[in-house]
Amino acid sequence: MERTFYSNGKLLLTGEYVVLDGATALAFPTRYGQSLTVETGDEQGLHWSSLDPDGSQWFETFLSFDNGRLQPKGSDPVSQTLASILNAALELQPQFIAPHASIRVTTALDFRRDWGLGSSSTLIANIAAWAQIDPFLLLENSFGGSGYDIAAALSNSPFLYERFAAKPTYRPVHLPWEFKAQLFFVHLNQKQDSKAGIRRYEKASVAPQMLRKISDISNKLLLCYSLSDFEALLEAHETIISEIIQLPTVKASRFTDYPNTVKSLGAWGGDFILATGTENDQAYFRKKGYTTLIPFTEMIL
Incomplete structure (x- = not known):
């Protein structure tokens, strides 16, 4: 019997890094995500195939049971990581994959893997749905x-997120932004290592008032009705995070002559940024070689 699970991708507008210490973050699910389909296989074990948006296969492996744990045939890092996630799920729900089952799993991304929209988080959420376990605990x-x-x-909508304990809290919010047509995302042509960014952040000293300031900005954005107020809040946020992690803002390092606001999203230095401006302003980024530009309303659920 075939079963399919689907999870949305992610973008973090506010609270990057400091969300780890309890700051309130404003985040978005994206219209891009990843599906996971489970069906009966041809041989005992777990045959896994992962597809890119164009339908081409970028990863394949076979896992078999050995002393109650799934083991990949190969030793490549992707196979080992996949096995560790599945074994963590089996520890939480030992019955979701029978040791003598023959299973074929196919995952399919809606977005390019270098976009940083959550190929890992959507995978974990889909595996958790398959195993019927808590995805936060699996993470x-x-x-x-x-x-x-x-x-x-x-x-399925923007949300405020807080992490104070093992069980985080999040709630959907409404964005009163009538200027969404003047917001767009720009891919920086490289994927950022978020774990490296977190390691850098862990060495920083973050005062409680910094966390409060970021939380305040996240909440004020929900009451933002003008583009100028929106830009002022994002620029204040960039300044605070820059001070905490001791890195220049993306505008200072790459786009000093851009006339409008540019905001890093998630780990600084790669993936997408958010920019404000008109369709004519987008030509600025294309001239610099950034050709993946997506309007806000086409990216965000």
């Missing part, structure tokens, strides 16, 4: 992290 037992990306995988 904690495998990759770790703040968990906002898991909340995005499960959400």
Whole structure:
């Protein structure tokens, strides 16, 4: 019997890094995500295939049971990581894969893997749905992290997210932004290592008032009715995070002559940024070689 699970991708507008210490973050689920289909296989074990948006296969492996744990045939890092996630799920729900079962799993991304929209978080959320376990607990037992990306995988609207304990809290919010047509995302042509960014952040000293300031900005954005107020809040946010992690803002490092606001999203230095401006302003980024530009309303659920 074929079963298919689907989870949404993620983008973090506010609270990058400091969400780990309890700051309130504003995050978005994206219109892009990942599906996972489970069906009966041809041989005993678990045959796994992963597809890119164009339908081409980028990863394949075979896992078999050995002393109650799934073991991949190969030793490549992707196979080992997949096995560790599935084994973490089996520890939480031992019955979801029978040791003598023949299973074929196919995952399919809606977005390019270098976009950083959550190929790992959508995978974890889909595996958790398959195993009928708590996805936040599966994340904690495998990759770790703040968990906002898991909340995005499960959400269908923007949300405020807080992580104070093992069980995070998040709630859907309404954005009164009538200027959404003047917001767009730009891919920086490289994927950022979020774990490296977190390691850098862990060395920083973050005063409680910094966390409060970020939380305040996240909440004020829900009451933002003008583009100028929106830009002022994002620029204040960039300044605070820059001070905490001791890195220049993306505008200072790459786009000093851009006339409008540019905001990093998630780990600084890669993936997408959010920019404000008109369709004519987008030509600025194309001239610099950034050709993947997506309007806000086409990216965000």
